[in-house]
Amino acid sequence: MLDVPALAFPPFAMSTPERRKPYPFDLIEPRWQREWDERRTFHVPNPGEPGFDPSRPKYYVLDMFPYPSGAGLHVGHPEGYTATDIIGRFKRMCGFNVLHPMGWDAFGLPAEQYAIKTGQHPEITTRANVAGFKGQLQRLGFGYDWHREVNTTDPGYFRWTQWIFLQLYKSWFNPDTQRAEPISTYPGGDPDSVRLAYVSEAPVNWCQALGTVLANEEVIDGKSEVGGHPVERRPMRQWMLRITAYAQRLIDELEGLDWPNGIKLLQTNWIGRSEGAEVRFPLAPDSSSSSSSSSSSSRPEVGTAARGEEDEDEDEDEDEKDAAQTIPVFTTRPDTLYGATYMVLAPEHSLVEQIVTEEQWPAVREYRERTARKSDLDRTELAKDKTGVFTGAFATNPVNSQQIPIWIADYVLPGYGTGAIMAVPAHDERDWEFARKFALPIREVVSPTPTLGLGGGGVCEAEPLECFVGEGFAIHSGPLDGLPTVAAKAEIIRLLEAGGLGKMTITYKLRDWLFSRQRYWGEPFPILWEAGQHRAIPESELPLTPPPLADFKPTGTGEAPLAKATDWLRYHPVHHESGEPRSAFPLPSLSAIEGAEAPAAFARRETNTMPQWAGSCWYYLRYCDPQNDGRFTGRDAEQYWMGGGKPGGVDLYVGGTEHAVLHLLYARFWHKVLFDLGHVSTPEPFQRLINQGLILGEDGQKMSKSRGNVLNPDEVVEAYGADSLRLYEMFMGPLEANKPWSMTGVEGVSRFLARVWRLIMEENQAGEWGLSTAVQDVPMEKATAKIVHATIKKVGEDIEDLSFNTAISKMMVCTNALIPLNPRPIAALRALLTVLNPFAPHLAEELWEKLGATGLLADVQWPAYDPELLIEDEIELPIQVNGKVRDKIVVKKEATPAEIEALARASTRIAEWTAGKEIRKVVVVPGRLINIVVA
């Protein structure tokens, strides 16, 4: 998931071989990692399994699982992973059954591109990379339950990814119930038109360099998100997932989630709900007639305008002529309908061929060809300079019967709304620019003030001097005149609906999810084609594994590499008794399979594969029951780990912002489908979400190979130990902030850990470490107990708040207070080690053992603090005169405000400041301060 490009690490300048270790972390750390592993310390059983303790509450803490790249771990990975590890260890010590798993999002482009370059099979590469990542994570001492490790490329895993796809394929979204339902409940005649997974011929984002199509979300500024290669629009037959059906629920159900507001907003904006009206504009009669003589009557597929002329088709299709009688537009400002002075269709709009006049056809065709050649980037970059061509046709404004010209322009997008707009230049910036450029009429129909033009009713021909896009009061708008914008909208919608000219409509920016890729290294679709029809393979035949292929290069034609596997391609119905394919079954030639007359017994497999997102859409469910081979996840396990708490779902999910709209939207969508179909117990997968910030290079710049500021965590572990790396990454600043790396900062926390070590250990002349003689089993003095208990309180609260930097700060304060003590009470040291344990578990375990404990510190209960000990007997209060601190007094904690004021007035320093002045007011805030206000 975290797709870290391959990086070359510069030699690590700081580490010199002779460097003396401040404490023997190199011996301590591997030892405790081995202990935790051998004792299965972090293995948590499922309900019903031996050792499961139902009396404990559950806590599910999840990391965004990584894409195991060849470059290994980046210092950014351990940031989030340490945070979740601290939470997981803490919750465990607090008595929770903690689910804290890790796995691999291992399908994807880098492994495949590496394979193309080197010829090494992606499976080999992936296995090596996973081993590398896992070793690195284990060397950082993370308390994962490795029994639950998942890998999206494992057939035992992707079997269920394919199974979930089939559930999408076999369901539809019932608008009445607002839920997914089995396709069998669909009352209409064509189930293929409503499936949640469906085939579409729409134009898609084709990336020649990557040899595949990409989802809208994977295209940034007209370039591929991976690699930055150019992307063009091209019509292709693709699998789509009907995420748009869930648009409203994906917005609404964000509400109860404990997510950063920014991320919620990002998703809401991405889905982009707009309320408005669809208005139908009839074609003006004369333009209708002219269309019959236009050169192209056959409608090419959307987006293929350039090819329209090739297939001349003389047939007049009456239905299509009828369909061309009106052009629907979507508008959020139906109140400005009287100001619509022209209309614009997207150049790709399918009606263009039908309405264009013979005289205008050459210009229109030329413009459409130019648009088709433009990438999305070109199309947006030229935004300042509007372009367009008149079609020669006219439409009738349904409210005032005015004939308005119909243009095409690329500022109208084919995929949004109806792909056509009514242009109101007086009240829309884009229409304004366009109208000014092409000298189209501009009619003012909204006034910012209610006094102007009230009751005018007629048409004002004077053009306004500037564009006004705000809300105001309708003018020159017949029955709407005088109405404020909100009321005018409601009224015009009422009138349109009554007249059958339009209706209230909600439109979303969200598009359906392009779900197929022309790649080798992905999940094959469990779909068969025969006679041009698709159908699911039986679920019993899952997993459908990809064919062994020597050549996994993209074909370059848009056909998927799997098409090269000619044997695999031909479907052998599985013999269900034996589970073996019927190898004796005669194989027809491929051409026979593809022909319409192919016998029903033979079918051709879908050759596209699923995008990398597929596996990451549900991995958190598989963790609940990773070995289950009868279900994608066990019902009981899912109900326990995902249901458990009040809101349900993963209790804490930590990962980078880069997945704010992609992964997190896709996963929520899949989860809702599974929920609707009764397969999971909660409507939302992730209850609480935290985005860790970026770790920048020492130069404050984003880490990148080209800047040469990239750091390898292994080098840090080598020089300072895993505990130092963990602690430093948590000490740098707030988890969610971007913050620059500082190697001297690492040394700082390393020094702190060494001080903790020396709190308990001391070195003899021979350089051997032994228990410090200062460590003694004596009671804590009051001041010591106070700082220790304050530390317990602060660290526990800060962990809950994910405020790790301040927790560490408090532990430093505590350590600094314990160092000068001799004797050092063993109870104080044990308490410190216990709260330090989630942060620096190796050191804490080692010292815990040195202090004579038998069991693991990891299994120790989180200590309670004594609030009594935290209460101050005497409090130092600042005395302010006019808001400036002039003196301080010490008062008993039970002192009354009157007593405090008397003490403050008695101060000689204060007397100097107030001498000769009138005391107007004395503010006493018990426990805080005193402020004396003088004239």
Place this chain on the structure above:
RNA sequence: GCAGGAGUGGCGGAAUUGGCAGACGCGCUGGACUUAGGAUCCAGUGGGGCAACCCGUGGGAGUUCGAGUCUCCCCUCCUGCACCA
């Protein structure tokens, strides 16, 4: 352009949410111990001033006994979206 987030010492960052600004760490200065110190320990460290004091949380106004924190205006930086009708 729109939306969101953020501006605090030389640096990373604290500040019980309206109550002693700068916790903790880095860096720096001085000292101790040392053959040595890039180890460790001690002291100091926002700016100005000999001092009393004054100034100080991007800038400007405001509310308040009191503002880093609340309100309004402005500036800068980061992130996301960007012809979405």
